[in-house]
Amino acid sequence: MTDPQIVLTERVQQALANAFGSEYADADPLIRPSQFADFQANVAMSLAKRLRRAPREVAEAIKTELSDFPGTVEVSGPGFLNITLADSWIESEAQRMLDDPRLGVGSITPSQTVVIDYSAPNAAKEMHVGHLRTTIVGDSLARLHSHLGNTVIRQNHLGDWGTPFGMLIEHLLEIGEETAVAQLEAGMGTEFYQAARAKFDGDDDFKLRARTRVTTLQSGDPATMRLWHVFMDATVRYFNKLYALLGVTLTDADLAGESMYNPMLGKTCDDLESSGVAVLSEGALCLFPPGFTGSDDKPLPLIIRKSDGGYGYATTDMAAIRYRVHDLKAERILYVVGSDQALHFRMVFAAAKLAGWLPESVSAEHVQIGMMLGKDGRRFKTRSGESVKLMDLLHEAVDRAEAAITERGLDYDEATRKEIAHAVGMGAVKYADLSVSHDSEYVLDFDRMISFTGNTGPYMQYATARIRSIFRKAGVEPADASGPIVLAAPAERALGLQVLGFGETIAQVTAESEPHRLCAFLFQTASLFSTFYDECPVAKEGVDAETRKQRLALCALVLDVLETGLDLLGVPVPERM
Numbered sequence: 001m002t003d004p005q006i007v008l009t010e011r012v013q014q015a016l017a018n019a020f021g022s023e024y025a026d027a028d029p030l031i032r033p034s035q036f037a038d039f040q041a042n043v044a045m046s047l048a049k050r051l052r053r054a055p056r057e058v059a060e061a062i063k064t065e066l067s068d069f070p071g072t073v074e075v076s077g078p079g080f081l082n083i084t085l086a087d088s089w090i091e092s093e094a095q096r097m098l099d100d101p102r103l104g105v106g107s108i109t110p111s112q113t114v115v116i117d118y119s120a121p122n123a124a125k126e127m128h129v130g131h132l133r134t135t136i137v138g139d140s141l142a143r144l145h146s147h148l149g150n151t152v153i154r155q156n157h158l159g160d161w162g163t164p165f166g167m168l169i170e171h172l173l174e175i176g177e178e179t180a181v182a183q184l185e186a187g188m189g190t191e192f193y194q195a196a197r198a199k200f201d202g203d204d205d206f207k208l209r210a211r212t213r214v215t216t217l218q219s220g221d222p223a224t225m226r227l228w229h230v231f232m233d234a235t236v237r238y239f240n241k242l243y244a245l246l247g248v249t250l251t252d253a254d255l256a257g258e259s260m261y262n263p264m265l266g267k268t269c270d271d272l273e274s275s276g277v278a279v280l281s282e283g284a285l286c287l288f289p290p291g292f293t294g295s296d297d298k299p300l301p302l303i304i305r306k307s308d309g310g311y312g313y314a315t316t317d318m319a320a321i322r323y324r325v326h327d328l329k330a331e332r333i334l335y336v337v338g339s340d341q342a343l344h345f346r347m348v349f350a351a352a353k354l355a356g357w358l359p360e361s362v363s364a365e366h367v368q369i370g371m372m373l374g375k376d377g378r379r380f381k382t383r384s385g386e387s388v389k390l391m392d393l394l395h396e397a398v399d400r401a402e403a404a405i406t407e408r409g410l411d412y413d414e415a416t417r418k419e420i421a422h423a424v425g426m427g428a429v430k431y432a433d434l435s436v437s438h439d440s441e442y443v444l445d446f447d448r449m450i451s452f453t454g455n456t457g458p459y460m461q462y463a464t465a466r467i468r469s470i471f472r473k474a475g476v477e478p479a480d481a482s483g484p485i486v487l488a489a490p491a492e493r494a495l496g497l498q499v500l501g502f503g504e505t506i507a508q509v510t511a512e513s514e515p516h517r518l519c520a521f522l523f524q525t526a527s528l529f530s531t532f533y534d535e536c537p538v539a540k541e542g543v544d545a546e547t548r549k550q551r552l553a554l555c556a557l558v559l560d561v562l563e564t565g566l567d568l569l570g571v572p573v574p575e576r577m
């Protein structure tokens, strides 16, 4: 383990055990970055009472035990331990990282099977901006878990079933399959839905046919199933266009929509009823997980079969959680879904525990996604009040990126410019989604996300492109920059110390499902690189060959950290910008 904070924690705990006895080996040494040294440990103050000794005395005792520590330890004030790592230690750890293809990123042992439920747009409507965020955050989590050696099972829980499909299929028949398919492939799902809805509301004959169609669909009638497939296949082709544009890792093999669970719903209800977990209440089959009450203080039901016999969203999620634990052998399940569904998931998890379908050994987590807001602070919509088409939004990002590139006077041929614009546009959108904590609301602001300064996608991409250009000028391949790493100048040392935290950051971000903390780490790294580059010339005239070699090695390490980190976020990295 290379992360200085972790190394220090272990060393100080060892010192505590040596000085005061093994019962202190687990005490938190309270190590924080410090402005007076690299780190400060505040444990002496917190332990003084328990040890009935003066804090300074405790600190001195710890210091004595740290005499062989690679660095300096000083006691200051009431009993702070100021710890400065030896340059040679940072250098050798950085060198080890440079020589390690995994950059000090470990693997989770034993590895886990992680089911990640993300994206999950509804087929009866256009995929909207809310699904953009669940897609992007979920995809980053999938990349992170795979990188750490976990078995990742992506589950795209499409909204592809239910009563609206009666009228959608009838509308499809009326306008003709060909026209319908063309519309759906072009992303006109919302218009399609609205047209069907208008007929349903205004035409009694149509309404009757739509209702009958729901019944034939549910009975699995082959002709109706074929029409449903025509509708769904065209819709999925459109979703796939979006996924391709975004560069997310979802494929058709990950499709596991609501329809997939349809054959399981009857048994799901029967099993819950016969085991006594579900009970009839006013004709509906309900679960009453403990701890949930409504505004009237009455127990809140999770309805799994309505009084008319129909199944709903909760039924499907009960079937899905059983399938994921039992069939997919999930050890961890992440539901990357809007925060407005928090109550639903808390109830589903509690109900699944009650039913014995979610054992203690499996963790089910709702990774809440905050709502996307417009600049006015309200739900993101177009001027005319409609929700914004995702495809339009993505194209706008690419157009704006192209304008920004042109404005910067970058002189590329047409094809290269388009390629860079695509990477910058998608990078901007994705990074903006990822860099704020996933559960906070998020303001979609094109000007800010396309900006080349601050914690943005384009800034991060530019940082890597700049390092690549240093290598081009030096005529060296990053992979050939083998060092040795020497951290003589303060800016070099600060940068070296920073990158050592990469492995631990990845581990924590994955454990906590918090990609925004990876963004913060990469941004801090890029900022320190910027300072380094200002203060320490690399390949300029007058830099001696040895210094140049050492600095190129540090550049290569930083480049690898940034590119690996951005890849784990799913942010594309153009070679030049």
Ligand code: ARG
Pocket (backbone or CB within 6 Å): 117, 120, 121, 122, 157, 158, 159, 317, 320, 335, 337
């Ligand atoms: N299709 C749903 C929606 O758009 C999200 C589904 C999330 N996953 C789940 N297992 N319920 O709101």
